[in-house]
Amino acid sequence: MELDNPHPAPENWEETYDLIREMRKNTVAPVDTMGCDKAQLREIDPKSQRLSTLIALMLSSQTKDEVTDAAVAKLRIALGGSITIEAIINADESTISESINKVGFWRRKTQYIKQAMVILRDKFDSDVPKTVDDLCSLPGVGPKMAFLCLQSAWKINTGIGVDVHVHRISNRLGWHKPATKTPEETRLNLQSWLPKPLHPEINHLLVGFGQTICTPVAPHCGDCTLSSGLCPSAKIRPVKTRKVSTKKTTVVAVEDDVI
Helix, strand or coil: CCCCCCCCCCCCHHHHHHHHHHHHHCCCCHHHHHCHHHHHHHCCCHHHHHHHHHHHHHHHCCCCHHHHHHHHHHHHHHCCCCCCHHHHHHCCHHHHHHHHCCCCCHHHHHHHHHHHHHHHHHHCCCCCCCCHHHHHCCCCCCHHHHHHHHHHHHCCCCCCCCCHHHHHHHHHCCCCCCCCCCHHHHHHHHHHHCCHHHHHHHHHHHHHHHHHCCCCCCCCHHHCHHHHCCCCCCCCCCCEEEEEECCCCEEEEEECCCC
């Protein structure tokens, strides 16, 4: 699905994008070491690598990267050292649940994972599908997961994976006119003007930026180089002064209060 009328490219978006890249170079975010794309690194068999990526994405919804990463590792141990479709199908539901019970909605995700493995075995030759539609036919898998899975598991670039960070930050930057209300609206807008070679990296870029600087609550605008005029949402409080009394004299202390 594409927009009938492409959204115009925002003014100064390239400068903004490059500055975010520079800021990301100086900070290690949770997504850099524990993101869903890292799950495959602990597997040897290509099918298990692709499956680990899919499982990590299915667990990641409403869950922090560090929790997802720990759950995938625990599941791998419970399954005997490797994540395979056969091992998950043969495992008791309690084995899956006990491994992932720290992630959000773990009961529902346990059911989704068990059901999805049967579908993968019966319809997709025990492998991760290569299209968005096929991936979205699996329980618990939506467009965001599908795009990210294809990029990471198969190196197929068919669209942008938009999560809460990408949705929030692109709106804070004023990249959508009018502001988008859903991640799907954000995806369609971004895909209509962002050069396709950047589609695979923008999720990772903005997720890490959102985890470290442009946080959901009290963003660190004072540490952000976009606050000089490129970000319309930048909030830097003016310097405050307060009087501090002592027995002998009165001094003025300066507070540099930055959100």
